[in-house]
Amino acid sequence: MIRECMKIPLAKPDITEMEKAYVRDVLESSQLSIGPYIEDFEKSMTKYIGVKHAIAVNSGTSALHLIVKSLGIGKGDEVITTPFTFVASTNCILYEGARPVFVDIDPITLNMDLDKVEDVITHKTKAILGVDIFGYPLDWERLNDISIGYNLSLIDDSCEALGAKIGDIMIGAWADASAFAFYPNKQITTGEGGMILTEDDEIADMCRSARNQGRAGSGKWLVHDTLGYNCRLDEMSCALGLAQMDRIGSIMYKRQKVADKYISELSGIDGVTVPPVPKDATRSWFVFVILVDNRDEIMRKLADRGIQTNNYFPPVHLQPLYGYDEGTFPVAESISKRTLALPFYNNMTDNEIEYVVQNLKEVM
Ligand SMILES: *Cc1c(COP(=O)(O)O)cnc(C)c1O
Numbered sequence: 001m002i003r004e005c006m007k008i009p010l011a012k013p014d015i016t017e018m019e020k021a022y023v024r025d026v027l028e029s030s031q032l033s034i035g036p037y038i039e040d041f042e043k044s045m046t047k048y049i050g051v052k053h054a055i056a057v058n059s060g061t062s063a064l065h066l067i068v069k070s071l072g073i074g075k076g077d078e079v080i081t082t083p084f085t086f087v088a089s090t091n092c093i094l095y096e097g098a099r100p101v102f103v104d105i106d107p108i109t110l111n112m113d114l115d116k117v118e119d120v121i122t123h124k125t126k127a128i129l130g131v132d133i134f135g136y137p138l139d140w141e142r143l144n145d146i147s148i149g150y151n152l153s154l155i156d157d158s159c160e161a162l163g164a165k166i167g168d169i170m171i172g173a174w175a176d177a178s179a180f181a182f183y184p185n186k187q188i189t190t191g192e193g194g195m196i197l198t199e200d201d202e203i204a205d206m207c208r209s210a211r212n213q214g215r216a217g218s219g220k221w222l223v224h225d226t227l228g229y230n231c232r233l234d235e236m237s238c239a240l241g242l243a244q245m246d247r248i249g250s251i252m253y254k255r256q257k258v259a260d261k262y263i264s265e266l267s268g269i270d271g272v273t274v275p276p277v278p279k280d281a282t283r284s285w286f287v288f289v290i291l292v293d294n295r296d297e298i299m300r301k302l303a304d305r306g307i308q309t310n311n312y313f314p315p316v317h318l319q320p321l322y323g324y325d326e327g328t329f330p331v332a333e334s335i336s337k338r339t340l341a342l343p344f345y346n347n348m349t350d351n352e353i354e355y356v357v358q359n360l361k362e363v364m
Contacts, residue, residue, distance in 0.1 A: 053204035060181025132161035140174035
């Protein structure tokens with residue numbers, strides 16, 4: 001191994017001959033949108049997650065937006081959520097003119113601190129939007145109990161948690177509606193893409209119509225009964241997604257193997273907190289995020305050695321768009337200063353993992 005030459009990216013999609021064959025099949029047909037692949041991709045997802053409806057859309061952000069819209073959330077409404085997430089989680093609330101209400105996070109799981117949720121429920125609260133951050137399942141059983149008591153809708157931004165479950169129930173089946181995302185660094189990819197999962201016929205109908213220009217349930221192409229969008233996912237993307245779902249078991253296995261190797265290599269290193277593994281649930285590995293002091297300096301030094309890392313996530317409430325003062329959500333803020341996402345992808349070799357860990361030790 002020539003150490004000096006190793007370049008290790010943060011993420012890398014895992015595309016096999018099967019993905020290429022499925023996409024080629026689309027290109028050789030004349031049906032590049034609204035064809036058989038979107039149906040099959042959606043079916044594979046309803047089967048895997050165990051819910052009635054799956055609606056493929058052009059991004060995870062679109063999935064979240066259409067869910068918020070279909071729940072009738074709008075001006076004057078409040079939605080409780082976490083500040084420690086990707087900005088799309090929260091922007092989808094703003095799109096419909098509602099107000100995100102943040103609660104601070106648990107310092108171990110990095111998910112919304114459910115002890116703090118009831119403190120911020122008001123007569124304006126319409127829904128709780130939970131996030132399974134980095135693929136760690138939020139405690140949906142407990143959140144469900146809270147929501148029933150106050151008659152609130154539940155939205156799962158499960159964009160980072162495809163494959164996670166609580167007991168035998170998959171993430172994606174817990175809330176009134178859930179969103180997955182298929183950007184190239186997610187567990188499976190379609191290039192760009194997303195999926196809405198729901199058991200509710202009405203939410204499903206509204207999302208299907210909204211994704212397709214507000215077309216009427218009648219199926220008539222040029223009848224539009226509501227204001228819709230074009231959030232359709234093309235056939236090339238759906239073919240790619242279907243091929244990934246056809247080998248989802250192997251994808252999950254590979255990711256678990258990389259995570260296990262990292263955890264064993266990193267355990268016992270002073271000053272490194274490895275990501276938590278839940279006892280009564282199964283996490284899915286989206287990214288591999290450790291906690292360290294002097295994070296920015298470590299990132300710079302690793303970059304000099306060809307190792308790409310990232311600082312997932314700066315808290316949403318401190319983004320210029322949101323403009324809260326520092327100190328508002330102290331746990332999220334202090335965690336955000338210490339998070340370091342290490343290179344993580346399906347086909348990462350033991351050699352590559354050892355190289356990352358060796359260099360991390362040296363620069364710390
Ligand atoms: C990836 C992601 C999204 C949506 O991403 P898109 O790029 O729009 O597909 C939303 N929320 C979270 C937490 C994410 O990680």
